[in-house]
Amino acid sequence: MSRPGPGSSSSRGPGATGTAVDGPSAAPLLARVAAQARWEAGTMLRNGEQVLLTLVLPALVLVGLARTEVVDLGLAAGERPVDVVAPGVLALAVLSTAFTGQAIATGFDRRSGVLRLLATTPLGRGGLLAGRVLGVLAVEVVQVVLLGAVAVAVGWRPDPLGLLPGALLVLVATAALTALALLLAGVLRAEAVLAVANLVWAALLVGGGLVVPAAALPGPWAALVHALPSGALGEGLRRASADGALDVRALLVLLAWAVVAALAARRWFRWD
Amino acid sequence: MAGRGAGGRAGGADLDSSAVGGPPDGSPSGAALRVRGLVKRYGARTAVDGLDLDVAAGSVTALLGPNGAGKTSTVECCLGLRRPDGGSVEVLGADVLRAAADPDHRAAVGAMLQDGGLPTSARPLRLLRHLARLHAHPRDVDVLAERLGLPAFARTSVRRLSGGQRQRLALAAALVGRPRLLFLDEPTAGLDPAARLVVWDLVREAVAEGAGVLLTTHDLDEAERLAQHVVIVDGGRALATGAPGVLTARSTASLRFTAGPGLDLGPLRRALPEDVVVSEAAPGSYVVSGDVDPQVVAGVTSWCAQRGVMPDALSVGRPSLEEVFLDLTGRSLR
Missing domain, CATH: 3.40.50.300 (P-loop containing nucleotide triphosphate hydrolases)
Structure with missing residues (x-):
């Protein structure tokens, strides 16, 4: 056990010494949110299971499907597998981080009282929410850079004009998926959140219009997939990658999900 | 942000609870x-x-x-x-x-909650530094961590800390913002x-x-x-x-001793003032309560001497806080 040792000489900046210099006050709002975003992103990127979910599995899907023809991707004439798979894997990566990862992390944080404790700090509930969303976006940037580089390495040549519509779709999809994650984590027990979030991830990977385009899915299901956030994001990113255009229908679908999920999360989310 | 100058100094706190409506960095007393x-x-x-x-x-x-x-x-x-x-x-x-x-x-306001509220995958010092960043004038994290012995388990995730280690980290988290x-x-x-x-x-x-x-x-x-x-x-x-x-002090003092069980307390009661209560609380465990003064103590010991009874563990004193607590709630804390 440490004794009240001599004051270490590592004080830095005002108020860093042992005596009270100023009354306690919060760091500025932007500094608090930035600190939380950094904390969230760091926590996600340090967590082995999260990295498996957000980077390793999408990379395996990308390389596996771009190089082989085990899955019928319903390719049009002149389309290569990587043209369909690469944007789909980016959509999968967004789903992993914004939905599955956030739902699980929030579910367990709620159970262990982390949300309650942070609500009592200068961060507060609003800052926590903002920090989380920014942390998710930061991880998504890492994912897009790394997975994009792998995709380019296996032959993906997206239309550069698609960057802007793609970024817009990812932003709105992140809002919708994070809100859905909070809704799930805010109403179910942590173990149930873990099970449901992973199940949804696997189900949408196979039949959610992410990696396998809606066109390759059976008729009525294909129509439904366009209305799912996963399908809208997958199809929207494929469109942006192919000809640089914004898929307006996909954007509207994602916006609708974002609004409805945010309202529902606001209504039903419980902090403890 | 506004500094309080030399305010907030130690001790001499005004016990009067009159400060109402002040900002967080208002009067340090009250x-x-x-x-x-x-x-x-x-x-x-x-x-x-x-x-x-x-x-x-x-x-x-x-x-x-x-x-x-x-x-x-x-x-x-x-x-x-x-x-x-x-x-x-x-x-x-x-x-x-x-x-x-x-x-x-x-x-x-600093809080150490009963359920801890520490993120289970976090490492103690990284967490403490993060919480310090939310404050404008936090305590020196290194000094605080050293005091609480946190460096000894700085690289262990919260999930793997012992209960006592978690308690110390939670206290550091509560104190870091002064x-x-x-x-x-x-x-x-x-x-x-x-x-x-x-x-x-x-x-x-x-x-x-x-x-x-x-x-x-x-x-x-x-x-x-x-x-x-x-x-x-x-x-x-x-x-x-x-x-x-x-x-x-609100409770009156009592005299306690142990001796063989089943002593006839009638003569002792007659020898003591009327407002003094004598009882055998448990077999062999006797309590004399009321206004216990030196006369009462002498009365008890001379009664013992007459009967050849040795009063073991004879004590006179006020009850502990625990006894007061038991009296009030009828329940034990531990």
Whole structure:
């Protein structure tokens, strides 16, 4: 056990010494949110299971499907597998981080009282929410850079004009998926959140219009997939990658999900 | 942000609870926490039932009560984590719901919750540095961590820490923002004696710097050593309030001794004043209570001498806080 040792000489900046210099006050709002975003992103990127979910599995899907023809991707004439798979894997990566990862992390944080404790700090509930969303976006940037580089390495040549519509779709999809994650984590027990979030991830990977385009899915299901956030994001990113255009229908679908999920999360989310 | 100049200095806290409506960096003296008629219900169950509570700046108030007495609900209402169903809660001079919505107010309040609330995958020092970044003038993280012995397990995730290590980290998290009001929910549960002393030292230091502390504890020894003010609660109500010494002095002294069981106490009762009560509390364990003065002690010992009875473990004294607590709640804390 440490004794009240001599004051270490590592004080830095005002108020860093042992005596009270100023009354306690919060760091500025932007500094608090930035600190939380950094904390969230760091926590996600340090967590082995999260990295498996957000980077390793999408990379395996990308390389596996771009190089082989085990899955019928319903390719049009002149389309290569990587043209369909690469944007789909980016959509999968967004789903992993914004939905599955956030739902699980929030579910367990709620159970262990982390949300309650942070609500009592200068961060507060609003800052926590903002920090989380920014942390998710930061991880998504890492994912897009790394997975994009792998995709380019296996032959993906997206239309550069698609960057802007793609970024817009990812932003709105992140809002919708994070809100859905909070809704799930805010109403179910942590173990149930873990099970449901992973199940949804696997189900949408196979039949959610992410990696396998809606066109390759059976008729009525294909129509439904366009209305799912996963399908809208997958199809929207494929469109942006192919000809640089914004898929307006996909954007509207994602916006609708974002609004409805945010309202529902606001209504039903419980902090403890 | 506004500095308080040389304010917030140690000790000499004004016990008068008159500061109301001040900003978080207002007057350093006065009430850190003022609770009046607090009511908290969960459905049909009333957890807190008209509780009054004061924590003066630069002092410790201990909230003592058995499990389910309403202690944690009270703390949660004071932190703005739960909305009270009645009464008023003033935190550092502001209404609690307003205070909880203000980042600077939250910065001035430190909390160590019973469920810990530490992220399970976090490493202790990284977490502490992160929490420090949320404050404008945090304590030096290295110094604080060193005091609490955190570097010894700096690279272990919270999930793998022992209960005592978690407690120390949670206390560091509560202290890192130099709070002016500190809520400690059983801060030394699960700590070894040496760690307990370190925690008590840190709490005393925070108090000397002018912080008000609300301490809930099962440890009466802790309450007697740390608190200037004790509130004994059960069923959501305050049963007794006062300084530890006042609470124990309120009960009369008693004389206790052990001897063979089944002694005939009739002659002893006749030899002592009428308002003195003699009883065999448990077989062989005798209690003489009432106005125990030297005459009563002489009466008891001469009665023993006449019968050839040796009074073992003969003692005269006021009851401990624990005995007062038992009398009031009829329940044991440990």
